[in-house]
Amino acid sequence: FGILLYIDAVNPRVLKFNLRNNLEYATKRLEDEIKSQKIANEIKHKSIDTPRLKSVFSADGLFGFEQELIHANDLGAFSSNRLKGVFVEVFDFMFDFYKLSGVSLISPKDNVFVGHDFVDNYLNQFDKGAELIETFTSILSKNKKVFWGRTHGDLSLNNILIDKNQKTWIIDWGKSKEQYLAKDLRNSNYEANDLYFKIVDHFGFERESVYSLQEQIFIEDYIELSRLVHNEIVRKTDVLSSDRVNSSLKRLSEIEL
CATH class of the missing domain: 3.30.200.20 (Phosphorylase Kinase; domain 1)
Structure with a gap:
């Protein structure tokens, strides 16, 4: 661009x-x-x-x-407590955004990058690979649904700005698209459980038919890793290093299910 x-x-x-x-x-x-x-x-x-x-x-x-063009500073120098306060407001705004753009439920089993043996074989080469494949398979066996909708896509500290009047700005919607809502809901500066239940209740979803927040975060992360592996093998993208796979697997293993 x-x-x-x-x-x-x-x-x-x-x-x-x-x-x-x-x-x-x-x-x-x-x-x-x-x-x-x-x-x-x-x-x-x-x-x-x-x-x-x-x-x-x-x-x-x-x-x-x-x-x-917004003249403001990002949140890089903020304390963890102040960051939490800002992100409470950010996700209050995002809830309004989701209400306007809509949220639906879909099955992760339908994703084109799920269910490929060659992806599993690739991941099995790594520490924690077999364990996390088993975890993902176990989650899918519950036959529940995940949130799908339009996201911001990159709610990082660089894209949340505070101007001289202490007004908060959400900028750079360049990664926004329709995808798993967990892309937004996984945020180290915000505990999204309240927002998760607000979405469930607002859209009238049956709670027992929806994966938990942590399960949805795991699913989104795992499928993204599967996409990278799939493209590395099929398209020969040559961009997926062992360090990157290990980092992704480590992050998956740290999700508290």
């Missing part, structure tokens, strides 16, 4: 546009970002805001958008 910053006192703004060989992929990513930002811009929250989307343009294969 290409990004241009226009910084002036009256109308500071950001211009983001497709700039890569795979224009179809880049355009789809931008379309998702625009859709999510439009939804976020509709929300009126007491302490959280998002940059205003100014315009969308498309001409001669160039597609992109213009948005407000």
Whole structure:
């Protein structure tokens, strides 16, 4: 993607546009970002805001958008207690976002990266591989569902800003798309159990038919690792190192189920 910053006192703004060989992929990513930002811009929250989307343009294969540029600092210097307070408000905003964008239930068994023996064989080479395959298989045997919906996709400290007036901003919706909601709900700065039950109750889901929050986080992480392994073997992407696999397996083993 290409990004241009226009910084002036009256109308500071950001211009983001497709700039890569795979224009179809880049355009789809931008379309998702625009859709999510439009939804976020509709929300009126007491302490959280998002940059205003100014315009969308498309001409001669160039597609992109213009948005407000926010002058603020990220949360890198915040204490853990202050971070927790900020993320309570962030996820209160995200609950409003999920209500507007919608959340459904799907079976993780239907994921295209689930159920491949060659992926299991690959993971079995690593410490904890066999154990975590067994855990994943056991979870799937419960035949429950996971949350599926539009996410922010990267609620990291770099994408939550505080301006000079102590207003909080959620920026950079570039990884936003429809996917497992656990992508957002796994956050080291926020315990999402309350939000999990708010989603269940708001959308009228039967609790016994839905995987627990920790199970959904495990499922999302495991399927993401399976996707990487699948693509490494089938597409020969040559990007998956042993260290990365071990790191992913370690993270999975630390999820308290």
